[in-house]
Amino acid sequence: xxxxxxxxxxxxxxxxxxxxxxxxxxxxxxxxxxxxxxxxxxxxxxxxxxxxxxxxxxxxxxxxxxxxxxxxxxxxxxxxxxxxxxxxxxxxxxxxxxxxxxxxxxxxxxxxxxxxxxxxxxxxxxxxxxxxxxxxxx
Numbered sequence: 700x701x702x703x704x705x706x707x708x709x710x711x712x713x714x715x716x717x718x719x720x721x722x723x724x725x726x727x728x729x730x731x732x733x734x735x736x737x738x739x740x741x742x743x744x745x746x747x748x749x750x751x752x753x754x755x756x757x758x759x760x761x762x763x764x765x766x767x768x769x770x771x772x773x774x775x776x777x778x779x780x781x782x783x784x785x786x787x788x789x790x791x792x793x794x795x796x797x798x799x800x801x802x803x804x805x806x807x808x809x810x811x812x813x814x815x816x817x818x819x820x821x822x823x824x825x826x827x828x829x830x831x832x833x834x835x836x837x
Contacts, residue, residue, distance in 0.1 A: 780810025788812040795819045798833045
């Protein structure tokens with residue numbers, strides 16, 4: 700334990716008198732209080748540091764999740780929409796009542812076929828795609 704500069708010579712106390720013992724007790728008490736305060740400060744610093752660390756980790760995880768969602772969306776809207784429409788899509792569009800020529804069927808992509816099917820099923824019409832229904836309604 701370090702003493703707080705208490706020297707017998709400075710205090711002009713001789714021997715082991717009561718005043719000297721009191722001065723030592725006071726110095727030890729101050730040192731104990733100081734050490735406890737330092738320990739509290741260290742705990743508070745650690746607590747705050749851990750909170751900041753947890754917040755940074757949560758932000759990092761949120762950013763990773765956001766990037767993953769965006770990658771999934773990009774993959775969902777990706778290359779498959781540019782591929783030619785399948786025979787099943789074309790026959791289903793024709794069964795729904797859309798008049799589709801063979802040339803239009805060859806030029807149709809999977810993405811466009813999907814949007815046409817959704818439009819017909821939601822009663823939005825197919826005029827927006829430049830197509831016509833066989834019954835004349837668009």
